[in-house]
Amino acid sequence: MPRSVANHRQAVVELLAGAATIKGNRRVPLLDALGKPLAVDVHAPLSLPPFANSQMDGFAVRSQDIPDDGGQLRVAAPVPAGATPTALKAGYAAPIMTGAMIPEGADAVVPIEKASPGTFPDPTARDAVVDLPAVAPGTYVRNTGSDIRKGALALAAGTLLGPAQLGLLAALGLATVEVPEPLRVLLVTTGDEVVEPGEELTPGKIFDSNGTLLEASMIQAGLDVVRTGISDDDPAELLAVLDSFTREADHPVDVIVTTGGVSKGAYEVVRQAMAGQPVDFLPVAMQPGGPQGLGTFNGVPFLGFPGNPVSCLVSFEMFLRPALSEVMGTPAPRLVQKVHLAEPLSSPDGKHQVRRGTVAGDGILRMEGGAGSHLVHALARANALVQIPGDVTELTAGAEVEVWML
Ligand SMILES: Nc1nc2c(c(=O)[nH]1)N[C@H]1C(S)=C(S)[C@@H](COP(=O)(O)OP(=O)(O)OC[C@H]3O[C@@H](n4cnc5c(N)ncnc54)[C@H](O)[C@@H]3O)O[C@H]1N2
Numbered sequence: 291m292p293r294s295v296a297n298h299r300q301a302v303v304e305l306l307a308g309a310a311t312i313k314g315n316r317r318v319p320l321l322d323a324l325g326k327p328l329a330v331d332v333h334a335p336l337s338l339p340p341f342a343n344s345q346m347d348g349f350a351v352r353s354q355d356i357p358d359d360g361g362q363l364r365v366a367a368p369v370p371a372g373a374t375p376t377a378l379k380a381g382y383a384a385p386i387m388t389g390a391m392i393p394e395g396a397d398a399v400v401p402i403e404k405a406s407p408g409t410f411p412d413p414t415a416r417d418a419v420v421d422l423p424a425v426a427p428g429t430y431v432r433n434t435g436s437d438i439r440k441g442a443l444a445l446a447a448g449t450l451l452g453p454a455q456l457g458l459l460a461a462l463g464l465a466t467v468e469v470p471e472p473l474r475v476l477l478v479t480t481g482d483e484v485v486e487p488g489e490e491l492t493p494g495k496i497f498d499s500n501g502t503l504l505e506a507s508m509i510q511a512g513l514d515v516v517r518t519g520i521s522d523d524d525p526a527e528l529l530a531v532l533d534s535f536t537r538e539a540d541h542p543v544d545v546i547v548t549t550g551g552v553s554k555g556a557y558e559v560v561r562q563a564m565a566g567q568p569v570d571f572l573p574v575a576m577q578p579g580g581p582q583g584l585g586t587f588n589g590v591p592f593l594g595f596p597g598n599p600v601s602c603l604v605s606f607e608m609f610l611r612p613a614l615s616e617v618m619g620t621p622a623p624r625l626v627q628k629v630h631l632a633e634p635l636s637s638p639d640g641k642h643q644v645r646r647g648t649v650a651g652d653g654i655l656r657m658e659g660g661a662g663s664h665l666v667h668a669l670a671r672a673n674a675l676v677q678i679p680g681d682v683t684e685l686t687a688g689a690e691v692e693v694w695m696l
């Protein structure tokens with residue numbers, strides 16, 4: 291009886307949970323934390339704004355100095371941004387620039403557009419005056435701590451660090467931030483028929499697509515990826531490679547992912563190399579990505595993905611990526627949407643199908659290629675994985691389906 295997609299995903303979560311907990315945190319420059327989760331709560335070391343400042347270019351005034359129908363004030367020394375102004379005397383208005391500190395005594399700003407004359411006087415001019423309309427206290431003043439007060443929680447542990455969150459940390463004067471140490475993944479592609487892109491392609495051979503496809507996926511998901519060359523179909527050679535990155539290594543990898551060699555052929559190199567290790571090779575009720583290997587090799591969590599490129603991507607998106615989101619807090623889960631089919635669709639009974647499609651701006655889903663797990667060109671056109679549950683065999687045009695946006 292094949293295992294359900296949900297049960298297999300849970301098994302991957304449990305497999306990775308231990309590896310995630312032994313990793314510590316590390317402090318990195320802000321930009322190196324882009325896309326990663328915050329490891330610890332961050333409290334504001336200062337208030338934002340740190341001082342009351344003007345929201346407009348205009349005149350800082352004591353609001354009680356201007357009668358309801360407007361009045362004339364003498365012009366004080368201007369306050370540029372970055373300066374520490376002297377206190378504002380009664381009967382005076384100080385030219386003030388956006389972001390400049392509100393002088394002591396002032397409690398409001400009148401924008402230059404509302405002043406008469408509507409331009410700032412020459413700073414060297416003596417006895418300049420300005421006519422200003424009445425203004426309520428607090429107008430165009432950005433008070434100390436009006437965004438966040440010193441000591442308040444700025445970002446909670448687990449928050450995904452995007453541009454806005456990193457910008458806040460910078461505004462708080464922080465140059466570095468604590469993020470979890472990433473998991474180190476050993477990625478091994480296998481197969482006698484598989485050669486590196488750029489090498490000569492002789493009859494019967496194909497280029498390694500899985501290595502690049504999965505390494506790119508893993509980098510996007512925040513993993514540190516260690517690549518070996520392509521392993522051929524000799525189990526002893528694969529064993530030697532895996533031993534060198536686990537038992538014999540000073541710093542063993544945290545996770546192993548292989549591709550190929552897990553189904554029912556005569557030369558299933560991964561299956562053979564894993565003999566004697568607590569690894570299950572089992573069918574998951576999903577297509578593509580049905581045959582899966584899962585367990586530990588020399589104590590290191592191991593995932594054996596099937597060899598077809600689309601099967602690899604689907605295995606990563608359906609199992610490893612969501613498990614990483616759950617146990618590491620990153621990457622952010624895929625955006626799930628309900629969209630409508632442009633065309634009818636059929637799907638095998640009893641298997642959760644993951645088809646590839648493109649969702650256009652109108653919310654209509656067009657399929658890219660058929661169900662075949664070798665269709666990398668169609669995959670490259672798609673922007674969504676289409677989720678068709680195992681009990682659904684026919685869908686009409688216009689039917690609602692769930693997609694995971696890539
Ligand atoms: N008798 C059965 N045969 C197959 C079954 C089955 O249940 N019974 N399952 C099929 C399914 S579904 C899949 S998926 C594959 C999985 O096969 P393996 O994981 O053993 O992978 P391979 O046989 O090594 O390769 C499968 C396919 O993918 C190509 N490949 C492999 N590595 C790469 C790579 N790095 N880059 C690009 N393409 C790669 C390989 O040439 C094969 O065409 O088994 C089915 N068979």
Ligand code: MOO
Pocket residue numbers: 576577578579580581596598601662663
């Ligand atoms: O499950 Mo295989 O991954 O369909 O092609």
